[in-house]
Amino acid sequence: MEKFSSHTGVGAPLRRxxxxxDQIIPAVWLKKVTRDGFEEGLFSAWRSDPxxxxxxxxxxxxxxxxxxxxxxxxxxxxHAVWALQNxxxxxxxxxxxxDIFRGNSGKAGLLxxxxxxxxxxxxxxxxxxxxxxTITIDLESRTVKAGDGVDAIEDSFTIDDYTRWRLLxxxxxxxxxLSHEDDIVTYEKSRPSxxxxxx
Amino acid sequence: xxxxxxxxxxxxxxxxxxxxxxxxxxxxxxLIHEVTSPQAFDGLRIAGxxxxxxxxxxxxxxxxxxTTDLDKPIADLVSRTQVETLRRNCExxxxxxxxxxxxxxxxxxxVGPQLGLTQPGMTIVCGDSHTSTHGAFGSxxxxxxxxxxxxxxxxxxxSQAKPKMMAxxxxxxxxxxxxxxDLILSLIxxxxxxxxxxxxxxxxxxxxxxxxxxxxxxICNMSIEWGAxxxxxxxxxxxxxxxxxxxxxxxxxxxxxxxxxxxxxVTDDDAEFDKVITIDASTxxxxxxxxxxxxxxxxxxxxxxxxxxxxxxxxxxxxxxxxRYMGLEAGTPMRDIKVDTVFIGSxxxxxxxDLRVAAKLIEGHKVAADTRILVVPGSVRVRLQAEQEGLDxxxxxAGAEWRGAGCSMCLGMNPDQLTPGERSASTxxxxxxxxxxxxxxxxxxxxxxxxxxxxxxxLAGPADLAELEKAGA
Numbered sequence: 084m085e086k087f088s089s090h091t092g093v094g095a096p097l098r099r100x101x102x103x104x105d106q107i108i109p110a111v112w113l114k115k116v117t118r119d120g121f122e123e124g125l126f127s128a129w130r131s132d133p134x135x136x137x138x139x140x141x142x143x144x145x146x147x148x149x150x151x152x153x154x155x156x157x158x159x160x161x162h163a164v165w166a167l168q169n170x171x172x173x174x175x176x177x178x179x180x181x182d183i184f185r186g187n188s189g190k191a192g193l194l195x196x197x198x199x200x201x202x203x204x205x206x207x208x209x210x211x212x213x214x215x216x217t218i219t220i221d222l223e224s225r226t227v228k229a230g231d232g233v234d235a236i237e238d239s240f241t242i243d244d245y246t247r248w249r250l251l252x253x254x255x256x257x258x259x260x261l262s263h264e265d266d267i268v269t270y271e272k273s274r275p276s277x278x279x280x281x282x
Numbered sequence: 283x284x285x286x287x288x289x290x291x292x293x294x295x296x297x298x299x300x301x302x303x304x305x306x307x308x309x310x311x312x313l314i315h316e317v318t319s320p321q322a323f324d325g326l327r328i329a330g331x332x333x334x335x336x337x338x339x340x341x342x343x344x345x346x347x348x349t350t351d352l353d354k355p356i357a358d359l360v361s362r363t364q365v366e367t368l369r370r371n372c373e374x375x376x377x378x379x380x381x382x383x384x385x386x387x388x389x390x391x392x393v394g395p396q397l398g399l400t401q402p403g404m405t406i407v408c409g410d411s412h413t414s415t416h417g418a419f420g421s422x423x424x425x426x427x428x429x430x431x432x433x434x435x436x437x438x439x440x441s442q443a444k445p446k447m448m449a450x451x452x453x454x455x456x457x458x459x460x461x462x463x464d465l466i467l468s469l470i471x472x473x474x475x476x477x478x479x480x481x482x483x484x485x486x487x488x489x490x491x492x493x494x495x496x497x498x499x500x501i502c503n504m505s506i507e508w509g510a511x512x513x514x515x516x517x518x519x520x521x522x523x524x525x526x527x528x529x530x531x532x533x534x535x536x537x538x539x540x541x542x543x544x545x546x547x548v549t550d551d552d553a554e555f556d557k558v559i560t561i562d563a564s565t566x567x568x569x570x571x572x573x574x575x576x577x578x579x580x581x582x583x584x585x586x587x588x589x590x591x592x593x594x595x596x597x598x599x600x601x602x603x604x605x606r607y608m609g610l611e612a613g614t615p616m617r618d619i620k621v622d623t624v625f626i627g628s629x630x631x632x633x634x635x636d637l638r639v640a641a642k643l644i645e646g647h648k649v650a651a652d653t654r655i656l657v658v659p660g661s662v663r664v665r666l667q668a669e670q671e672g673l674d675x676x677x678x679x680a681g682a683e684w685r686g687a688g689c690s691m692c693l694g695m696n697p698d699q700l701t702p703g704e705r706s707a708s709t710x711x712x713x714x715x716x717x718x719x720x721x722x723x724x725x726x727x728x729x730x731x732x733x734x735x736x737x738x739x740x741l742a743g744p745a746d747l748a749e750l751e752k753a754g755a
Contacts, residue, residue: 103575105712105715109716113695116321118324156509156575158411158714159318160411160427161409182511183425186426220496236316256429260433267334277536279398279399280337
């Protein structure tokens with residue numbers, strides 16, 4: 084996993100709340116058995132609409148998605164994170180994330196930055212007024228910045244300490260756990276015999 | 283201070299705890315299926331890792347498989363590839379698999395309980411958000427992503443931050459004609475799709491104690507639809523009666539030891555929840571959704587709401603979008619909404635008790651003209667049990683379609699899909715845009731409402747059927 088310290092990229096305003104993972108990547112796309120190629124299915128129901136934000140030239144190379152509250156609710160499909168990453172997104176900003184989606188994001192290296200409602204509103208207004216403008220997300224200082232001068236937006240975002248550390252270090256989950264294999268072995272010795280087994 | 287039920291189970295499964303890090307939890311049972319596992323096995327292969335505990339892992343084929351023409355190869359190439367990939371992976375890594383054609387095949391959340399693998403006090407995970415179903419037995423069960431599937435395969439453990447604790451106290455008794463599905467749909471609308479976020483929810487109280495295991499599973503199944511990490515119900519005699527004698531349930535001295543342990547799985551009197559919600563079950567009536575998320579619902583006796591009635595901007599816009607997608611006008615009585623397809627099945631309502639209720643209601647009636655009813659059992663064993671009881675004949679006599687077992691139209695990954703604009707009343711769990719097929723319009727309902735709707739051709743409840751019978755007599 085790549086280390087993440089800070090990122091500056093084109094912001095795309097997704098003026099919708101409750102964007103569930105079925106909208107991010109419909110179930111029909113879950114049939115693939117590889118980890119790449121999901122970008123084509125990203126927001127697929129909306130992509131046929133020419134006015135959809137990602138169909139506009141200014142946002143073609145967007146890497147920072149600014150969405151309404153409850154982004155990534157619903158199905159546990161991690162494909163939603165892969166689809167966003169395959170498309171090129173590095174960061175999603177929202178006032179509130181679905182729990183499973185937020186967990187999946189941290190593990191795959193997509194930064195889910197939780198900000199205040201008002202910050203999303205200001206970012207939306209800023210991006211609409213300045214299509215193609217960039218947003219900077221600094222994971223070290225947990226800040227999001229956009230614009231210059233008196234109207235500049237600078238605020239903090241929330242991310243739990245552990246996920247932040249892992250993203251900063253670019254650490255793989257399984258490797259971290261296997262470094263504590265002794266603890267797992269010890270635990271297994273204490274499991275009662277009535278616990279079920281499949282084999 | 284005492285502990286909640288969920289805290290007890292959690293604490294008993296901590297392998298490693300370290301300040302500032304999530305707990306490393308041991309996983310007692312890992313369920314897998316063809317959709318969220320291929321990339322996880324791929325990950326193991328790339329890293330040269332093995333499945334640590336194949337004996338605590340179980341695979342079944344459910345999401346993609348057709349419910350008709352079961353003797354032929356899967357027509358959809360991509361579906362077939364996923365199913366074949368699962369078979370290869372299970373073979374290579376030594377995982378027990380119940381494939382199509384096997385008597386224990388079915389929806390993963392129906393199969394676990396029916397085998398007796400789902401037991402109180404366990405930690406259970408699966409790459410599927412409706413894993414919360416298994417909480418009905420008094421276990422901590424939740425959905426995980428594919429990276430986590432890989433992690434559990436490799437280490438039989440999972441790093442998790444401890445969620446907050448919530449109690450949903452259900453006082454009173456459900457009136458006749460109201461079901462567990464109506465209760466959970468009402469709760470989700472009351473609390474919205476985000477209301478449970480960050481919590482493990484314990485459903486408690488008189489009404490819950492009186493529910494069967496099937497009904498408890500329906501409740502816990504939909505915990506994720508209001509955002510909860512997991513939902514669970516303390517085990518009791520109803521739980522033990524369901525489990526005893528099942529193939530993977532403990533036997534002999536192990537059974538006694540297990541029951542002694544299970545008896546300890548209650549929230550202590552002096553335990554404190556971070557949040558408590560109280561619902562009066564006696565106020566629950568048949569409940570249906572009008573929108574495109576499970577929190578957009580009204581009583582069947584109500585009307586399609588006016589988006590302007592929502593104070594919150596986001597909710598108002600969501601309601602406007604939903605009405606446009608659903609092709610509905612504000613103020614329309616829910617009972618006036620005509621339905622094309624009725625789907626009875628899924629991990630929410632595809633168990634034997636659901637089919638018994640549906641068959642009892644449908645007996646002696648005919649499916650309305652221009653409406654179809656699909657009945658899809660949750661597992662092969664549910665199908666066989668139903669056939670043994672003659673339920674299939676009752677459904678077929680009424681004009682309903684009797685299918686093979688699987689997830690089917692709940693999520694439209696197999697050929698059972700709605701066409702654009704087609705409207706369904708569905709006993710499943712999600713009414714998201716396109717969930718049951720591109721452009722399809724879903725109303726979530728109980729099995730009772732599903733049957734009445736299929737017979738009358740518009741959204742209706744058991745009381746409407748009784749009216750019809752009275753008029754007929």
